Amino acid sequence: MSETVIDATDLRIWYGTPRGPVRAVDGVSFSVGRGEILGLVGESGCGKSTLGRGLLGLLPEGAKMDGELKFAGDDLLAMSPKERFAHRGRDLAMIFQEPLTRLNPLMRISEHFTETLRVHHPKMSPADVETRSLDVLRLIGIPPSRWRAYPHEFSGGMRQRLMIALALVLRPAFVVADEPTTALDVLVEAQIIKLLHDLRENFETSLLLITHNLGIIAEACDRVAVMYAGKIVEIGDARTVFADPQHPYTRELLRSTITLTTDGLHSIPGAPPDLVSPPSGCHFHPRCPDAMTICPLREPAMLARDGGPVHVGSNDVACWAANPAGLSDADLAPLVREELSVADEA
Amino acid sequence: MPTKPELALDPVLEVEDLKIHFALRGSGFARLLGRDTGTVRAVDGVNLDLERGEVLGLVGESGSGKTTLGRAMLGLVAATSGSIHHRPGDGSPDTDIAALRGKALRQRRTRLQMVFQDPHAALNPSMDIETAVGHPLVIHKRASGDELRARVVSALERVGLVPAEQFLSKYPSDLSGGQKQRAVIARAIILDPEVLIADEPVSMLDMSVRAKILQLMLDLKDDLGLTYVYITHDLATAKFFCDRVAIMYLGKVVEIGPTAEIFAHPRHPYTQALLKAIPDVDPNKAMPRDLPRGEIPDAARPPRGCSFHPRCPLARADCGWEPRDLKALVEEHWTRVPVADYEREHALVGGLADLDHSENRAVVKPHGGTVADLDALFDRIRTENAAEPLWQGVTSITATEDGLVFEFAPAAEVPLRPSGPTEVACVLYPPDPS
DSSP states (O other), X not given: OOOEEEEEEEEEXXXXXXXXXXXXXXXXXXXXXXXXXXXXXXXXXXXXXXHHHHHHTOOOTTEEEEEEEEETTEEGGGSXXXXXXXXXXXXXXXXXXXXXXXXXXXXXXXXXXXXXXXXXXXXXXXXXXXXXXXXXXXXXXXXXGGTTOOGGGSOHHHHHHHHHHHHHTTOOXXXXXXXXXXXXXXXXXXXXXXXXXHHXXXXXXXXXXXXXXXXXXXXXXXXXXXXXXXXXXXXXXXXXXXXXXXXXXXXXXXXXXXXXXXXXXXXXXXXXXXXXXXXXXXXXXTTOTTOBXXXXXXXXXXXXXXXXXXXXXXXXXXXXXXXXXXXXXXXXXXOOOOOOOHHHHX | OOSOTTSOOXXXXXXXXXXXXXXXXXXXXXXXXXXXXXXXXXXXXXXXXEETTOEEEXXXXXXXXXXXHHHHHTTSSOXXXXXXXXXXXXXXXXXXXXXXXXXXXXXXXXXXXXXXXXXXXXXXXXXXXXXXXXXXXXXTTOOOHHHHHHHXXXXXXXXXXXXXXHHHTOOGGGSOHHHHHHHHHHHHHTTOOSEEEEESTTTTSOHHHHHHHHHHHHHHHHHXXXXXXXXXXXXXXXXXXXXXXXXXXXXXXXXEEEHHHHHHSOOSXXXXXXXXXXXXXXXXXXXXXXXXXXXXXXXXXXXXSSTTGGGOTTOOGGGTOOHHHHHHHHHHHHTTSOHHHHHHXXXXXXXXXXXXXXXXXXXXXXXXXXXXXXXXHHHHHHHHTTTOGGGGGEEEEEEOSSOEEEEEOOOOOOOOEEETTEEEOOXXXXXXXX
């Protein structure tokens, strides 16, 4: 793989609640290469959005983050807030879910772009601002004749294109897109996915695409990270992971997704855990059909599929069943547990 | 027009030529002058039957009118014209729901219930589950005291909220999304209705929970003999869940028929595009490159002819091409040319206001040049993509003293017409000569 843009090691993000700290992101490691699209998939409450915001330093007051987060070799978490601020926008950008709430209804599109460019390039001339913005808008599919329009004059899909253009006008090396198509219709969603997929041709941008929709990951991403209860449980080449999932959660999530080829309903028993007091050992063990005696006792390490150590570009999984080396027969025995009642499932 | 000839037809709801238009408020000044400020045609002439015991899917994008149609079936939205005949299975008299008001309508609604999209918003946060689920019985004075509690417990048990006693005193905030949706369904079935209108019942839920709620709804349908209208934008769940599907676009049904037929042989180009655009979890399936451009148009200014024609890859000359489509084409052309070219061309054609209407003739005046310059510009745009279906709909381009005159072909009527086991509204499926 080519050079690494983002390299996260053992990232943790937690915030305090009256019931105790919520460990929203609990020891996550991954890297994103130049021009690569990494999909981050998981159910609501698994910490995927918190992770995306944490990468940009956009966490709410009271949230804490530690670990190591390198952008082009420099540790962002070791920087002063001022130095980090300088990176945001110029090198690291974000595309949000609801474009209408992110655009100022009183500002023309031209003003949005002028403001964005002027903050980072105070000496840029108005003519340069316009040329540079129109170039990006053109590539994103917005005609230059709409330069002086207001946000309300655009349709939902066009607004999301505007958000993407606003994020890209500063030519950032890394963009986080948090559910960029959730509010859009099927056909427009497909247009936007195609647009994101084609971004690297025009912008050489790396992308972290956060979504709950496995179909979008399969269509748009090079690699995929599957997140459950604050942890990445499986990460690797999207085709490999989808064709041959190693973690039971990935497998069950794929099975429970209703697609055009679905001929039976399948669901995962139970509900995602409360992150104030997550289950012991592997967080998925209470819902896992393959759970073994070892699962609630010790947390499985992230290992490459062949059982070796994780390396750049490897397909990794954190599951005892996938990497059982060194376990005794007693460890491997199926887990004995109480029946789940239907009420817990819903 | 039976779509399931093997079944004895027993429609529980018959929707006939239903139109629901909303007046736009416009500016205060325009209203003062009594000027027409326009109408949004949310539902624009829909005919369909809901057969007893079936699951009918209303599928479409946001703005297609599917939710408005569903709400109208319960009398929650007033119809502008048309009728919705309800034929109850218990022998009570037939009624036109669209004509009912007040108490009679509320009475009728005990037979027809709704499951809402957002379970977090559909339950009153300050009402415990017992009160919320039992509320319909109280409103309609069907039960009280011990009987009320017994019926609430039995409804909760039916939807899988067991042990029910544990849930009675809980508040919505104590429940997960799936549990809330179960409570919403319990409330909908407690009056023993015959029809449930479910508006995106699983779209707010996580993937791993959706299947459970759909399975619950299928079980309830069998146990209680329900009929469903399933409103969704998600074709994948519709394929699994529905017996028949009606594809809606901009207030009209463009295709309706048995689910298996629609998914195996989609006829309308819109249905075909929708099916192709669903992201699939199979990474070996490539993303379609020929997606329809643009978005669903404004229902206050619907396109001429077939509403889908501006986006349709298979459109012909008689689909209803109009000057607005040419405007969109010029704007699209501007996303492909360098900024300097755009500025020159923009100065020549002006703001394109000459093309911003839907008549069959448009005159484009030259602003910073001659008619010949304009002619050359449109010629360039035309040669850029000669296969663009719009040009089939332009019958003539004439240079006159006023400017460049475009004439557009007349638009064909596209009513729903039978085609095999389905009905489809598209010029590509002409009436059967026999």
